[in-house]
Amino acid sequence: MKQGYIHLLPYMLRFLAGTRKIVRYHDVTPGSQITWNTAFLAVTGAFKRDGEKGVQRLLRILESVVTTPEDSLSEALRKARLELYQDSNDAFRQLLLGRYGKLPLGFPPDWVYESAFGKEYTTALEKRTEESPLTYLQDMDLDKEREALHKAIGREPSQEEVVMYCNHPGDALKTIDFRHQYGDPNQLPLHAWFEGLQDGEEIYFNDRHGKPHHLLVRDVTDPDESGVSVVRYALDSESFTLPVQVAEPSGKSNTDVERADPNDPYQVAAPSNGDLWVMHVQPGEQVRKGEELFNISIMKQEKAVVAPIDGIVERVVKTADYMDDKKMVPVKEGELLVVLAPPKRTCLECGEPFPKENCTFCPSCGTRCAS
Secondary structure (H helix, E strand, O other): OOOOOHHHHHHHHHHHHHHHHHHOOOOOOOHHHHHHHHHHHHHHHHHHHHHHHHHHHHHHHHHHHHHOOHHHOOHHHHHHHHHOOOOOOHHHHHHHOOOOOOOOOOOOOHHHHHHHHHHHHHHHHHOOOOOOHHHHOOOOOHHHHHHHHHHHHOOOOOHHHHHHHHHOHHHHHHHHHHHHHHOOHHHOOHHHHHHOOOOOOEEEEEOOOOOEEEEEEEEEOOOOOOOEEEEEEEEOOEEEEEEEEOOOOOOOOOOOOOEOOOOOOOEEEOOOOEEEEEEOOOOOOEEOOOOEEEEEEEOOEEEEEEOOOOEEEEEEOOOOEHHHHOOOEEEOOOEEEEEEEOOOOEOOOOOOEOOOOOOOEOOOOOOEOOO
16 A cells, blocks of 8 residues: 555465465465565566556466466467566575475476576576575574663563564564553554544553553544644543654655666665665775675565676665664665766776775785876
């Protein structure tokens, strides 16, 4: 709904059902989120390229593939089926390699790897494994995690908070901060969580200490030009007013993000709406084509974005380091995140670019630079 694709949901479900017959993976964690995102990316990718007509064509290919015996497939259909997983993300590729555990019904056909990995699919086939990743999982240092949480919230955490932090560090910090500001919301009745409250509606509930409360929603305004609605409510006869962002701002505003030029290979953008959780490069660093620049979390899965061309990092628009501070930075599809520039000088000996103009020695081969 947020990205405007809700009308494509039936197509996504059909793609998901077809993929289950090809990849033959149970829709349970982590496979459920991965296969669902694969369907989402495939359908929205086809829609971006050729509208609803492109989506319907993709589903026709999928249906033909799952209903036609392999030895009866035409050459045209064998070629067309490579389009099915061309928009898949890193998580789906890792799933195909067996990195999340052994596939219960065996590996899918080789053409699935060619569709997902492209020209590198033969290398991917060699990297498949049936070994459990749990074999190499190191034990967590609970004392170290408790100390990190203590430092982050400025007090001794409860056992429940430590467990929550060990499972989802970033979400745990947001939850703890929310409870600090507003109290524990888990005491609200389920219907208030799932359906919300309308103007004039009231509820009675007890907090975690058994104290009774009365909540009355007085008024909810329509969104203004900035996409903000104002909620006026009374809690235990005390009145409150709370602005809530419920929609995108209408028209041009100062909050508009800087967008990358899709025709400029030196401008690297966010591939989709999501959260930037790690930026690997800094201005002045040299990068090679295919080197990872940053990583975005999209629908709880990671998407690595690589350099499309050799160059020098000229500008980093946004940065993040989730492993350090457990914070992510929201980004929008097409938003400019990294600007590259062609290297101004290259080594006469090895041909490698210099990261800086005033290099005395080549950082690649050590040859003294010509003046």
